[in-house]
Amino acid sequence: MIRLKTRTGFRDELDMTPLIDVVFILLLFFVIAASFTVRGLDVELPPAKATRAITGKIIEIRLLENGSFIVDDVPVTREDLPYRVHDLVRLLKSEPGQLVLVAAPKAPVEALVFLVDQVRRNGGEKLMVAAVAPQGDGR
Numbered sequence: 001m002i003r004l005k006t007r008t009g010f011r012d013e014l015d016m017t018p019l020i021d022v023v024f025i026l027l028l029f030f031v032i033a034a035s036f037t038v039r040g041l042d043v044e045l046p047p048a049k050a051t052r053a054i055t056g057k058i059i060e061i062r063l064l065e066n067g068s069f070i071v072d073d074v075p076v077t078r079e080d081l082p083y084r085v086h087d088l089v090r091l092l093k094s095e096p097g098q099l100v101l102v103a104a105p106k107a108p109v110e111a112l113v114f115l116v117d118q119v120r121r122n123g124g125e126k127l128m129v130a131a132v133a134p135q136g137d138g139r
Contacts, residue, residue, distance in 0.1 A: 057097030059088055060130075065104040067111040081115070086122040093123075102130040 062070040069076045076084050092099060099119065103112055119127045 057092075057095060058100055059092070059097060060100050060102055061085075061115065063101065063103040063107045063111055063115060065106045067108045069111075069115065078111075078114070082118050082122070085115075085118045085124070089119065089122045089124045098128050099124060099126065100128045100130050 059072060064070065067078075069078070069081055071081075071084050071088070088099060091097075101112075101115065116127060
């Protein structure tokens with residue numbers, strides 16, 4: 001008859017090597033992914049090829065190069081902009097007119113997206129973007 005040895009005890013320790021490998025791989029993945037999100041992309045938009053004059057009541061929102069806003073020649077903080085845009089959209093629904101964005105050429109794109117988002121959130125359907133008439137245009 002064959003005698004089989006029975007194990008009397010179990011190993012109490014776990015092999016941590018695979019766990020440490022996975023943690024280092026995850027750490028490496030997140031460090032590389034974070035380095036891509038820190039960098040920005042400088043975008044210079046081209047000038048408009050065609051422009052047309054706007055008639056009626058015009059409410060102008062200026063976006064400056066430093067990312068600040070001026071609404072109807074009054075500086076508005078980023079925190080107050082949603083409330084001001086809400087009032088403007090309600091005004092334009094009762095009176096015909098246009099909401100016009102005049103952005104500086106080197107204005108941050110993030111501020112532009114923020115402004116457009118605020119207009120859309122408050123029910124604004126049309127936001128005109130002002131452009132400079134092309135040079136040599138006979139109009």
